[in-house]
Amino acid sequence: DTAVSQTPKYLVTQMGNDKSIKCEQNLGHDTMYWYKQDSKKFLKIMFSYNNKELIINETVPNRFSPKSPDKAHLNLHINSLELGDSAVYFCASSPVPGELFFGEGSRLTVL
Amino acid sequence: AQTVTQSQPEMSVQEAETVTLSCTYDTSENNYYLFWYKQPPSRQMILVIRQEAYKQQNATENRFSVNFQKAAKSFSLKISDSQLGDTAMYFCAFLFFGNEKLTFGTGTRLTIIP
Numbered sequence: 001d002t003a004v005s006q007t008p009k010y011l012v013t014q015m016g017n018d019k020s021i022k023c024e025q026n027l028g029h030d031t032m033y034w035y036k037q038d039s040k041k042f043l044k045i046m047f048s049y050n051n052k053e054l055i056i057n058e059t060v061p062n063r064f065s066p067k068s069p070d071k072a073h074l075n076l077h078i079n080s081l082e083l084g085d086s087a088v089y090f091c092a093s094s095p096v097p098g099e100l101f102f103g104e105g106s107r108l109t110v111l
Numbered sequence: 112a113q114t115v116t117q118s119q120p121e122m123s124v125q126e127a128e129t130v131t132l133s134c135t136y137d138t139s140e141n142n143y144y145l146f147w148y149k150q151p152p153s154r155q156m157i158l159v160i161r162q163e164a165y166k167q168q169n170a171t172e173n174r175f176s177v178n179f180q181k182a183a184k185s186f187s188l189k190i191s192d193s194q195l196g197d198t199a200m201y202f203c204a205f206l207f208f209g210n211e212k213l214t215f216g217t218g219t220r221l222t223i224i225p
Contacts, residue, residue, distance in 0.1 A: 031211060041150075042217055043215040045213065045214075048211050055211060056211055058212075088154065098144045098161065098213055099146075099161065100148075102155055102156040102157070104154055104155045105154045105155070
């Protein structure tokens with residue numbers, strides 16, 4: 001049973017396209033996150049939701065729009081993709097602050 | 112804003128040896144949490160160990176232990192009897208008490224040599 005699952009695991013797309021990444025957790029956690037890991041492995045938080053409400057919105061271009069239809073799902077939509085968006089995007093959920101359960105990541109490559 | 116520094120980009124040790132990964136952080140706060148996360152080559156990150164700043168006792172989880180020096184703002188991870196499965200990126204992370212935003216260090220790539 002996968003605890004935090006992300007789809008797709010790989011995306012390759014052209015600049016200017018729009019793409020979405022879906023995330024689902026079956027752990028019953030109230031809080032979910034999106035993190036971005038760049039080519040140097042640096043991890044940075046993008047968004048956090050608690051029970052469908054946005055609680056953290058870092059300085060992220062507004063081309064990135066998260067959506068949480070329910071507390072088990074947190075999707076990430078990216079408009080007008082740019083080369084610099086190439087990264088691995090991790091979804092995570094947590095029962096308590098700091099203790100994150102991560103998905104396997106979605107590697108986005110923008111050509 | 113707090114910063115988390117991992118000064119060792121890469122390390123390697125022989126299997127069964129003990130290895131210590133360094134982490135320092137900068138904060139003016141008194142209440143916070145510190146964590147070590149492991150990211151194996153398969154990419155999925157997992158929590159290794161957690162330390163509350165108000166606790167003087169160092170956290171331990173089986174072969175993993177920390178040396179938490181609050182005054183020095185240092186939080187190192189010791190892996191005893193290292194195993195091949197310990198090969199991974201290790202990230203130190205900081206969290207303010209009452210906050211949800213986890214700040215990660217730049218990571219240390221650890222390789223266990225057979």
